[in-house]
Every structure is written in structure tokens, then in C-alpha cells.
Amino acid sequence: MEEIYVFGHKSPDTDTICSAIAYAKIKNLTPARLGEINEETKFVLEKFCVEIPRPIENVEGKKVVLVDHNEFQQSADGIEKAEIVEVIDHHKIKFSYDKPIKFLTEPLGSTATVIAKYFESDIEKIEVNEKKKIKGLLLSAILSDTVVFKSPTTTEEDKKIANELAKAVGIDALIKFGIDIKKAKGSIRGKTVESIIMADFKEFDFNGKKVGIGQTEIVDINEIYEIKAQISKFLENLKNENYEMTVFVATDIIKEGSELFFAGDKSKIEKAFGIKVVGNFVYIPGLMSRKKQVVPKLQQVF
């Protein structure tokens, strides 16, 4: 039988990797990844003794299932010439295809929630040890993508399903487990500015203009201020190479707000967020979600 690959977006995060593994298990497909996994995802895979999916480079001519993304810009090289058989996602829809396919999306906090919700009976059929692992991965992905339920993308369904999964996996202290996952990403000290910004970087097309937005979650925002000059310089160079605007969102998950750095038209940032900006970065209280708070606001001003 021809192999069907399941993968999430570039700069993979925990939801992308765990959703790909879980859905591949459910449907007997091959999980894959676009790029290196981060420290947080590594922690989760080790915790539940699950192998890292294999990397995939070019998917031209291959059969693929996309999870946790639907924009070609965030997908594998050669995606325009791949055969897409299915999409499961929770992001805004920017997708068209020349054939009817299965396209499952719901505005929930993670793709893992969508999978846990719609494939519950399939998951129950998995062999008991494997099932526990898959549920552990789905739980971790929900906690990660919702920033332990603090992100405004969080829904009641995310909380309900996460609690059910935690019970099945035998995790009592759900919030503590979530914070442990987030902390696994660790300090940014000692990392290069490029690796910090590019670890979770997505490209968007806003009215024909290319905008790149990176995000990192940290437990101590002061670490960001130590490297603010390098961040600005990196964003500026990156913009000049390839973008109309580049943005980097450093989210403090304890303080529940973000320092937003940018290179590009300042008035667009001021207009999008309704704030006055001095210089090229600004702290925005309550800003947690790129998808729900940064992307739609910026898109509107482009």
C-alpha cells in the first residue's frame, strides 16, 4: 500500500508533532515532521516513551494528511504537487484544492482537541499501552497549545477533554503537569537570537504582503530584555531579506502578557493594537495568542 504521511507545520510545536503521531496511529499512517522538534516536545515524547517522527523534506507526488495547519506557506516543500487526502486543523482557513477532500476544523484550543473529540471511538480501539501513550500526547498538546488554559483560544471543550485524558493517563495535577511542559522549554539564555526567533516562526500572506511572526513562551521576561538589541537587529535583517514586516512575540506565561518586537511600518502596529509605540518593541498585557490576537489584528491593517 502506498504510504500516506501525516505532518503539521514547519517549526513544529508540541500540538503539531503530537497530533501527527496520534492521527497516524489512529489511521495507521506514517507520522512525519518538518524540522527539528523543540525542547518542550522532546520532554513530552520522552515522558510517554514515544519516538520522534521522521523528518520529511519534499512531498511532491506523495500522499499527505495535513494536521495543525492548512496554509501552503507553512507546509512542506512540494506541497503544491502533493496529493492532499485530508486536513485536520484549528487555524483560520486559507486553503483551496482542486478536488473534494475531508477537511475537519473547529475553533478549539488545539488540533489535539479536535482529534480527541472526533476520533474518540477510534482511540478507544487502540491497544491499551499504546492508547495510554496517545492520550498522554493529546493531553500534552492541549496543555501546550492553550498555554495551560491561559490562552484566549482556550474553550470549555479543551478543558473538559483534557480532564478526561488526564484521568485516563493517571495524571492528577493537571495544571502542574502543564507548567512542567512549558518549563521544559527552559531558559533562552545561551541560545542564539536566531534560534529563539525561528524556533516557532510562521509566514503569513496579508493582502499580498509577506509577514513573518515568531513567538516564544518564557517564564522570565527579563531574559528577553537582555537581548533586545540583537532581537531588533535580527528582525530588521530578516525583514530586509524577504518580508514586508517581521514580528517577534515573547510571551510571559506567568505574567500573562507579551513583549512585541517588530521591524516594519510602526503605524501598522499602533493601529492594529490601538497603542502608542516608542521604539521598536512594546509590552502588551493580556497578549498570549499569535493566532487569535496578533494575526487577525495585523491582517486587518494590511
Ligand SMILES: [Mn+2]
Ligand atoms: Mn495547534
